[in-house]
Amino acid sequence: MKKIEVIIKPFKLDEVKAALNEIGVAGMTVSEVKGFGRQKGHKEIYRGAEYEVDFIPKIKIELVIEASRADQVLEVISKNAKTGKIGDGKIFMLPVEDAIRIRTGERGKEAI
Amino acid sequence: MKKIEVIIKPFKLDEVKAALNEIGVAGMTVSEVKGFGRQKGHKEIYRGAEYEVDFIPKIKIELVIEASRADQVLEVISKNAKTGKIGDGKIFMLPVEDAIRIRTGERGKEAI
Amino acid sequence: MKKIEVIIKPFKLDEVKAALNEIGVAGMTVSEVKGFGRQKGHKEIYRGAEYEVDFIPKIKIELVIEASRADQVLEVISKNAKTGKIGDGKIFMLPVEDAIRIRTGERGKEAI
């Protein structure tokens, strides 16, 4: 099993999610994060002092999948999260040793 | 060392935490996430338009433990996070290569 | 490639970020988490009932780096996140099998 961690632009979430659902990947966990990277933040003003908001709001998707589906999933995500502009984000793949579905106690591939 | 990532129902956090403390696991990191999976969201209405809130609020627990304690920890979490209803969540186990306690600089098992 | 996960005290973020930038690590992803550990929370009162707020607000930094830079990165983080007081936090290192930059499709080291 593999864990896929994806950092994307927030407004791409719906598209990515829909595309994953289409290929049968329905389970995933999403959170709001702040990204730092090549894409630069912007300047704001508060009572005359200018300041740099250097982080960019991003969405992190975490999903655990069977190793065999990894390529397909990576491709689908890449395609659907892409705008071609700086700050599109990253995909990371990490090894997963075990998985459990709490409700049933199923382990491994069955659990995801 | 292993990293255990757990997705549970929010109201189960207290129970799981207490149970982990009992077996001597006191360190963990918790965050709010949005879950997508088998458990379906619900419909809300806003000024006449119905819309599907398709994510479910979940809690993510991350904890790093010695490999030797993994089975016990998995069991305790499974037991205490379970309601038997859909949406109870998942446990994933990932390998960890190193750990450092920032305060002391201790590494490995000592650090957790 | 390695994934470095760091839990630090919130007010240390700026320092750590600056130090990482200095050694050429500019990409990272940050989120707010709640920490449980040795450092204890505090008591609050609400209309006469005292209650323990047992979590401590922490910042989680995630960054993926080339394996070869791991030591340097760990050192820089350790140094800059340290106050020497309880609750300074942890650094964990996990293996990463692949990385993709969504914008370009680059993979592996090129992607980060």
Add this chain to the structure above:
Amino acid sequence: MKLKSLLIILIVLFNIGTVFAGDEPPTVMSNSEAIAEVQTHADYLWTLIAAILVFFMQAGFALVETGFTRAKNAINILMKNLMDFSIGSLAFWAVGFGLMFGVSKTGWIGTSGFFLSDFTPGGDPWVLVFWIFQCVFAATAATIVSGAMAERTNFIGYLCYSVIITAVVYPIFGSWAWGSLFNGSGWLEGLGFIDFAGSTVVHSIGGWAALAGAIVLGPRLGKYGKNGSIRPILGHNIPLAGLGVFILWVGWFGFNAGSTTAATTDIAMIAVNTNLAAAAGAVLAMITSWIKFGKPEVGMSLNGALAGLVGITAGCANVSPTSAIIIGAVAGVLVVLSVLFFEKIKIDDPVGAVSVHGVNGAWGTLAAGIFNMGGTSGSIIGVQLLGIGAAFVWSFCMSFILFKVVDKVVTLRVSPEEEMEGLDFSEHGGNAYPDFETYSQN
């Protein structure tokens, strides 16, 4: 001679005609009537302005209740406050006003003036300005209840109850104490009961109904631990609650000083008393919380101001400013002890409505007797106690029965799942703060 002197008078009198161009020239008599008319205009002004101020209290209640409860129930609280006023206005128009201020042969209930039938187009509109002032009072009594029943009450059940308290429970008691302000005549006022602006008539009636509601409902899920320990459920927006208290304080000037329903100099002392009692209540509640918990707690301090306001409501027109400070100070201490008491006996009142309005309504009514500027006596105190007791028995019992009936018919409490998810979603399909990351306590 006769003619000449008459002429002189006429000249003197008729010459004034310029002021009312085209009208009859003024006479002493027409002037006197005109003066009365201007005074009447001032009375209308003040009564309407006071009614507007009291209406504004609805916003105050909504904010206090919203602020002191959880984010997931904010829409529900708002809807309850909007609707108890809206439906309540209609109920008071149709039924309540007649029961409270209609002709009352027995002194126990009014029997005329339903559907504002005392007003005929073109007729004297006094009944209308009087009605609007009384209508906002009735809504105040009703809205007090929603706080104590927050976060777990079935919306439709609440609406049912809300109509009945505004149409029946509050007005009938009101007719006993205040009926003679219009066409009625109540037995309690006949005995000399002092409750100038309604510590008992409005606040205790609301407060004891709130008590009945909280008891029938039982505590919110998670309010008490397995071992019976008290677990705090934190209010989600203290700045809104604070704003609510300031708004209530503003409105209370209308509530108390407006109860003259006339523009007189009496409003001065009433306003001063109102302000000093509220101030003393806030300060003493803060000090009490400081002593008891080690820190000056904001929830108690805010409730202290309200307690002082409730406390001075009965006696605002017949006690001195110094007495007002004492009354408010006692109220400030009382509210803290009372909140802790009800928590301990496991009656879950999320905003402290029972302590603020019920308990301090009783205290204020008693205090109006004790500190009466004209002197006090056993019989004065006795009548005050009788009124306090009558209010408790009437409101608590009627409400208790009503809540039980409502519970049978439409159920009073939502299901545990709905309560966990929050009433905003389960009752209204909504989300009060969709752009914010929110937690759900419990």
Add this chain to the structure above:
Amino acid sequence: MKLKSLLIILIVLFNIGTVFAGDEPPTVMSNSEAIAEVQTHADYLWTLIAAILVFFMQAGFALVETGFTRAKNAINILMKNLMDFSIGSLAFWAVGFGLMFGVSKTGWIGTSGFFLSDFTPGGDPWVLVFWIFQCVFAATAATIVSGAMAERTNFIGYLCYSVIITAVVYPIFGSWAWGSLFNGSGWLEGLGFIDFAGSTVVHSIGGWAALAGAIVLGPRLGKYGKNGSIRPILGHNIPLAGLGVFILWVGWFGFNAGSTTAATTDIAMIAVNTNLAAAAGAVLAMITSWIKFGKPEVGMSLNGALAGLVGITAGCANVSPTSAIIIGAVAGVLVVLSVLFFEKIKIDDPVGAVSVHGVNGAWGTLAAGIFNMGGTSGSIIGVQLLGIGAAFVWSFCMSFILFKVVDKVVTLRVSPEEEMEGLDFSEHGGNAYPDFETYSQN
């Protein structure tokens, strides 16, 4: 004899001198003048107090609009509300008041009184108190527009438009219907058009301008799916929106009852009607939403109260309380249907301003004819319809052209990137809630 009797009169009259120490002794005539003066003081008081209440509505509008839109545009909404009032006050002082209430030979436009030139230091200050009351009315018409154009309008474009509606569009129509309240005389009022407090003059004018703005702008990004499906964009702070509605309700007592600009007993019925219509509007809108969506929806209920208020504004002084309930109830149903209608035809009005103010302003004006206490007739209805139509044609067309012009000159809509990022950042470099974790819908 003559002398003696004169003496007596003099003694009688002069003896009263104590009241005005050092002044002339009072006479019947001086009394009569003094009475008129006190009445004048009361008129000033009421007019000013009502103006303050109406000013407070600015806060209500700001909150309703903020609450019903997204967090990322909160500062922008606030700035628009602050500035349409501030710049609007100056524009109404310089130009608007003169066009509306100046001498009007044709009945189509006022031509004097610019820059408050009707006032001379030391002269009669009535024009001033009248001005401030009218100024807050003008600002109300202007501010209605900002809601419908929320979340996508260029700030400077909005400011341009805002000046013009307050300086020209609103005042010219106003001169047709209300000019004779001061120095003017309008053709529409000449026909007997009934619009006591401005269902048409203020609310429809604002509402139809809002419609033009929403059409010219087009819907917000993401409001409609690719397949044309309606996608809700949720308001981010419902408690603030609720507070806004309560504040508007408070202010509306000043809006309607203050339109007497005199302290008379008429204010009683006006206030009662205002309250009952709002209550009925809220209740019926809630019921309608309950039937249509299965749950009582908060946004619709709040809009229902406002719809009731808009609906009764024209007829508040000439319909009975029972009619007021009917008018409000119809408004409550109407607003729900209207909001759904505009959503469906893809006119994106984030806060429902067109439905609340435009549609119900028209309904209220018609209802003022239908339910007229003095009886109705075809010609009364005809004039009402004429007024309604004139307002639509004037305001919609003028505004449509103006928005198009503004769009050409300074552009009316922000870029898609700016809209996505939020106007708070792109227009003002700010962040309304920096300490909170917020999401961005769409």
Add this chain to the structure above:
Amino acid sequence: MKLKSLLIILIVLFNIGTVFAGDEPPTVMSNSEAIAEVQTHADYLWTLIAAILVFFMQAGFALVETGFTRAKNAINILMKNLMDFSIGSLAFWAVGFGLMFGVSKTGWIGTSGFFLSDFTPGGDPWVLVFWIFQCVFAATAATIVSGAMAERTNFIGYLCYSVIITAVVYPIFGSWAWGSLFNGSGWLEGLGFIDFAGSTVVHSIGGWAALAGAIVLGPRLGKYGKNGSIRPILGHNIPLAGLGVFILWVGWFGFNAGSTTAATTDIAMIAVNTNLAAAAGAVLAMITSWIKFGKPEVGMSLNGALAGLVGITAGCANVSPTSAIIIGAVAGVLVVLSVLFFEKIKIDDPVGAVSVHGVNGAWGTLAAGIFNMGGTSGSIIGVQLLGIGAAFVWSFCMSFILFKVVDKVVTLRVSPEEEMEGLDFSEHGGNAYPDFETYSQN
């Protein structure tokens, strides 16, 4: 003959008896007295209503200060605003009023009327309505200070100071300028000092005390970078701050127009001036911020409205509407420059209280001399400058010393750890927004 003519007069006069059933028939004299009485009632009404409006400003200040500071200090700000009013009311009752309006032989301090001893039950209640109006003024001066000292002041230290400013610092200066409004007579008013509603007496006194507080405390942690760079600390809830400004604007109509403490036609021009100055202040501050920062900034625009209001306070009754616009416009520019100036010289004033109230209070006082409708002169300007200077010296020095003393006795500033954690927790054990995910800046 004599008898007959007398008879006639009597008949004329006595025949009017119907109005006051059962009373003596009216006479010219009784009418005259009745007229004076009705006017008195109107005076009471207006003074009380104005006092209520000014009280409402407390809510406005609380919101502005809460909105412009961080979420972690929201409860603390609220408690400070609640308590400076509550304790302040009691302090002003016991001591302040006597020092300000008591008999003053020297012109430097009042010496009677403590504990409201000028009022005897049954006696003339004018002192009471006057007291409540003055009490809310005193509280305004006190509450200004809390904004400048926000986010780092020890709660108990703040309370100590707050009592002293309301009981001593403000009243003594007040006695110099306004003592003769009641029993006193001040040296400054004796010279012809113009400060109708308190640009200097209230706002500058508060503003300079705020300056002393900010200096003694030093800047908030993190406000200045190591290299001395200015780092913004963002206000956490701009919609609340905006609501606060609208509420303050509402209240200011009471503040300025109520300072007549009489229902006269003067209130018209005062209200118009107040509104125009505020509008001009907002517009000009927005433009200034636009020029200086490239975008129209919300914080500055809101402060601009307040600056305009402070600026017109002194001269609202003696300058023309056109002058009011100029005064407000200058205030709007001034406040932006002043905020930037104090930031630069490292005086950390989180809400801009010093610039809004101190600097513009001085400007407004000067402007009242310059734009005086009756003409100006070197001596008028001189006296204005004298008053401005006296206020600065008195308030700044007294406050500076007091803060130093308070610092010695109970410490004035919380520890760095407490400041980092937030005063809500460290001072009150609370959490203003427990259901929301919040960050902590710095």
